[in-house]
Amino acid sequence: MTKLKDKKPSKIAELKAMSPKDRKRAIGDLLMNNAMFIIIAIAVIGIWIAEPTFLSIPSIVNIINLTAAKLPIALGVGGCIILAGTDISAGRVVGLSACIAAGLQLTTNKLFPGLGVMPVPVAILAVLVTGACVGFVNGFFMAKFKLHPFIVTLSTQLIVYGIILIYMQLGTNSGQTLSGMSEAYRNFVTGKLFTVGNTAVPRYVLYSAIIAVVVWVIWNKTTFGKNMYAVGSNEDAANVSGVNVVKTIIMVFMLAGMLYGLTGFMDAARIASVNANTGLNYESDAIAACVIGGISFVGGIGKVSGAIIGVLLLQLIFVGLNYLSVDQNLLYIVKGVIILVACSIDMRKYLVRK
16 A cells, blocks of 8 residues: 655644644744735725725626736836846836837827828737847946946936837927727727626736736746846856856846737727826835735745736725725825835745844
8 A cells, every 4th residue: 555645734733733823823923924915905995895896797807907017017127126126117118018009109290290190010010020139238337337236227217217208209299198999909999898787897907918928938938037036046056057147137137128018009009198297106016916826036036926916905905095086195095105115025025044
């Protein structure tokens, strides 16, 4: 008779086997490590009690739609954070990509008079190239000159914003909001995928799901993904192990830039109008979502599933606060508190492990 392997004891069994002092410490650590999830869960339940329609079918579908819209940028920023860095230029790259996509899809084009509506694949290619170029600049200066990610991405944030302002002045547009995009483009992004009750789920939800799967494969099943985690965990050790650190950093930021580009492509059609402030502060939402989802600023730690959960929880909070008619200005305070608390919890985990 084959001897069965001993089953790993459950957490409850482990707690029972501990001394009272150790049990108390373990429970405290468990609560502290999951404090952000507990706080958000309590907040969601509280909002639901105060406003029962918050978790109605239309509201849930709306939350899923918003999650899908914000997920690509969060995945891009997540890769940068896994490298123990960040990217505060992300929102502006989204804005530039949205402007470019819209500019190629205007039925009456004031930016490029005489240019007709371009095929949708051309707009997709344009935003991918735009994002990849900005990502290359970010990665190159970090990897080659050992500059801090904050300094590099602050610089590119300003550069990209300047490019947006110049772009919006082209032709006879004079900085005006871009609107009146082609029906084919808008339908490609926001056309109905299927209906839940009386609420439509747009096509970009499917696109975001595909993007998440592709990023998961890249992070988990490719040599590049393994190198990304290795560099994030310990750059010097990765270099000694034969990892091309410079190439890895550049590729991570180029992939991030392409994801920002896709976010901008979807946003232009989703919102149906684009101006110089499109994408403003998107990076703060993305960073907050990543740290909520367990993507650690200490580097080398993070999952695609964590980014998805983080974006979803963040949208739950924001939609819930809107249901309670909370002042929109207060949302900035909420975002700041979430980032501060989540990063503090993350650093505590790191110090405990260390």
